[in-house]
Amino acid sequence: MRRFLVALPPGALMALVMGACAQLQPQFEGKVESDVDVAAVAAPPSEDKPEVPPRMQAEFDACLAGLRDDAAAAGISAATFTANTRDLVLDPGVLALLNRQPEFTTPIWDYMAGLVDEERVADGRAMLARHADTLARAQQRYGVDPATVVAVWGVESDYGRTFGTRPLLVSLATLSCFDRRQAFFRGELFSALQIIQSGDIDADRLRGSWAGAFGHTQFMPSTFQRIAVDFDGDGRRDLIGSVPDALGSTAHYLQRAGWRSGQPWGYEVRVPKGFDARLAGRTDRRALSDWLRRGIERVDGRPIDLPGDTRAALLLPAGVEGPAFLVFKNFDAIYAYNASESYALAIAHLSDRLRGGGGFATPWPTDDPGLSRKERKELQALLLARGHDIGEVDGIIGSRTRDAIRQEQQRLGHAVDGRAGQRLLRALRAQPQAPAGPDALAQVGRWKLQGATDAAGQPIAAVAPHGKPVHAIVLSDGSLGIEGGCNHMGGRYDIDAQGRLVVQEIQSTLMACADQALMTADSAVAGLLQGASAWRIAESYPEQLYLEHADGRRSHWVAVRPAP
Numbered sequence: 001m002r003r004f005l006v007a008l009p010p011g012a013l014m015a016l017v018m019g020a021c022a023q024l025q026p027q028f029e030g031k032v033e034s035d036v037d038v039a040a041v042a043a044p045p046s047e048d049k050p051e052v053p054p055r056m057q058a059e060f061d062a063c064l065a066g067l068r069d070d071a072a073a074a075g076i077s078a079a080t081f082t083a084n085t086r087d088l089v090l091d092p093g094v095l096a097l098l099n100r101q102p103e104f105t106t107p108i109w110d111y112m113a114g115l116v117d118e119e120r121v122a123d124g125r126a127m128l129a130r131h132a133d134t135l136a137r138a139q140q141r142y143g144v145d146p147a148t149v150v151a152v153w154g155v156e157s158d159y160g161r162t163f164g165t166r167p168l169l170v171s172l173a174t175l176s177c178f179d180r181r182q183a184f185f186r187g188e189l190f191s192a193l194q195i196i197q198s199g200d201i202d203a204d205r206l207r208g209s210w211a212g213a214f215g216h217t218q219f220m221p222s223t224f225q226r227i228a229v230d231f232d233g234d235g236r237r238d239l240i241g242s243v244p245d246a247l248g249s250t251a252h253y254l255q256r257a258g259w260r261s262g263q264p265w266g267y268e269v270r271v272p273k274g275f276d277a278r279l280a281g282r283t284d285r286r287a288l289s290d291w292l293r294r295g296i297e298r299v300d301g302r303p304i305d306l307p308g309d310t311r312a313a314l315l316l317p318a319g320v321e322g323p324a325f326l327v328f329k330n331f332d333a334i335y336a337y338n339a340s341e342s343y344a345l346a347i348a349h350l351s352d353r354l355r356g357g358g359g360f361a362t363p364w365p366t367d368d369p370g371l372s373r374k375e376r377k378e379l380q381a382l383l384l385a386r387g388h389d390i391g392e393v394d395g396i397i398g399s400r401t402r403d404a405i406r407q408e409q410q411r412l413g414h415a416v417d418g419r420a421g422q423r424l425l426r427a428l429r430a431q432p433q434a435p436a437g438p439d440a441l442a443q444v445g446r447w448k449l450q451g452a453t454d455a456a457g458q459p460i461a462a463v464a465p466h467g468k469p470v471h472a473i474v475l476s477d478g479s480l481g482i483e484g485g486c487n488h489m490g491g492r493y494d495i496d497a498q499g500r501l502v503v504q505e506i507q508s509t510l511m512a513c514a515d516q517a518l519m520t521a522d523s524a525v526a527g528l529l530q531g532a533s534a535w536r537i538a539e540s541y542p543e544q545l546y547l548e549h550a551d552g553r554r555s556h557w558v559a560v561r562p563a564p
């Protein structure tokens with residue numbers, strides 16, 4: 001299929017590949033913009049590995065050589081260090097990810113809809129049954145209930161489906177030698193080398209997120225060293241190859257983070273009308289009895305069965321109009337796993353769903369709720385069917401999907417924000433395909449030029465003697481025809497990888513023409529097409545197209561439908 005109507009901003013090619021960042025420092029908070037489990041999947045190295053400049057590699061080699069003494073001080077033998085750092089090639093991709101600014105702030109309802117959907121609940125219940133013995137043993141030893149442990153697993157790696165594929169030593173060594181967090185990542189690099197040296201996990205299997213989190217529940221190497229346990233008794237701590245080791249280690253982590261056995265993480269609550277939202281905040285703790293006096297109550301009306309002096313905080317993730325939560329010590333234990341309140345709420349809520357609970361009683365304050373992963377895939381399939389080049393249907397709303405969403409929102413007259421929500425999904429379900437054929441421009445037929453300017457900024461399409469359009473352009477299946485004025489021009493065009501319309505070839509047949517103004521206009525049009533031949537489709541509407549030319553000029557094309 002020829003792919004049209006794609007407007008990729010330059011530099012938008014960096015996929016949304018984010019580390020899961022479990023146990024990373026709070027500086028990373030807010031950088032996880034999409035599903036945590038999806039975030040844990042790094043793109044295959046071959047796809048996003050930039051060329052390494054020789055000088056940078058030389059700097060990298062020298063840096064690694066300089067780490068030898070510190071590694072020895074951390075208990076790493078010279079043999080281990082040499083064997084595992086000798087042939088490392090740095091990966092500039094992880095530096096780009098370290099400095100990546102989120103292009104899109106995910107509303108809490110989108111975040112929750114993707115992380116706690118029916119699929120993840122059903123999968124989690126199956127895992128509760130399948131690993132019941134291990135989970136019971138973990139509860140006995142560490143006091144953490146099965147549903148919470150499984151919820152962490154589900155959010156961190158979709159129950160082991162999405163681990164991240166980057167070689168950990170490459171990522172950590174690169175981050176140890178460049179950019180702004182070298183000291184932190186050197187500690188993680190040494191921990192990773194210790195893991196290899198101890199025989200817990202082989203170097204070639206040690207793969208994970210760009211930032212170094214790995215395994216079923218995405219531990220950082222230093223967390224592994226402090227917390228990981230051999231829970232299946234084979235003599236090795238292996239959070240990649242052993243589900244029991246991963247589940248036991250996660251329970252151990254939560255215990256060490258202050259888990260109180262038998263206590264709930266918190267409850268969804270109702271706040272009274274006119275409640276002072278300034279009282280909310282995870283670190284703003286009060287006695288439970290104080291909250292109850294202020295009129296807070298569980299949404300199901302049942303009593304909160306904890307002592308009145310239990311410390312509790314109120315969370316209003318979307319303000320007083322949205323769902324409200326009263327949270328206790330165990331919420332903080334989950335928060336310690338990855339310092340993000342949205343993240344902790346997703347795990348807490350998923351654990352409730354795994355225990356048989358339902359969704360939130362109070363809806364999110366939006367008229368356009370978020371999509372489950374299944375619905376995200378459905379939306380992507382509908383975008384593909386309409387001719388948008390969004391790549392694979394993978395449920396990941398990346399920059400290409402967002403661009404396609406913006407175009408459809410514009411076409412439909414929705415607010416143009418690039419967000420994947422229920423409103424757009426419903427609209428596209430109602431008209432699953434573009435009106436005619438796969439070639440969205442070809443079916444439009446004829447286009448006339450309006451509003452283009454020449455290099456001096458003078459309008460060139462204003463010339464319309466005899467009241468007729470100067471030019472009509474026909475784009476059809478790779479070929480292009482221009483009519484009107486004195487010239488007949490034909491040529492070929494293509495769409496490049498960035499979604500720009502590129503005119504490959506122009507043939508112009510100059511006909512005798514007495515009208516100098518038309519001649520001038522035609523030359524200007526030919527110049528536009530031939531000189532700066534890269535066009536980017538800036539905006540598109542049914543039968544209208546705004547092109548941005550490589551030199552920054554814009555032209556506006558309007559379809560002229562052939563008479564029926």
Ligand SMILES: [Ca+2]
Pocket residue numbers: 229230231232233234235236237238242245
């Ligand atoms: Ca083991």
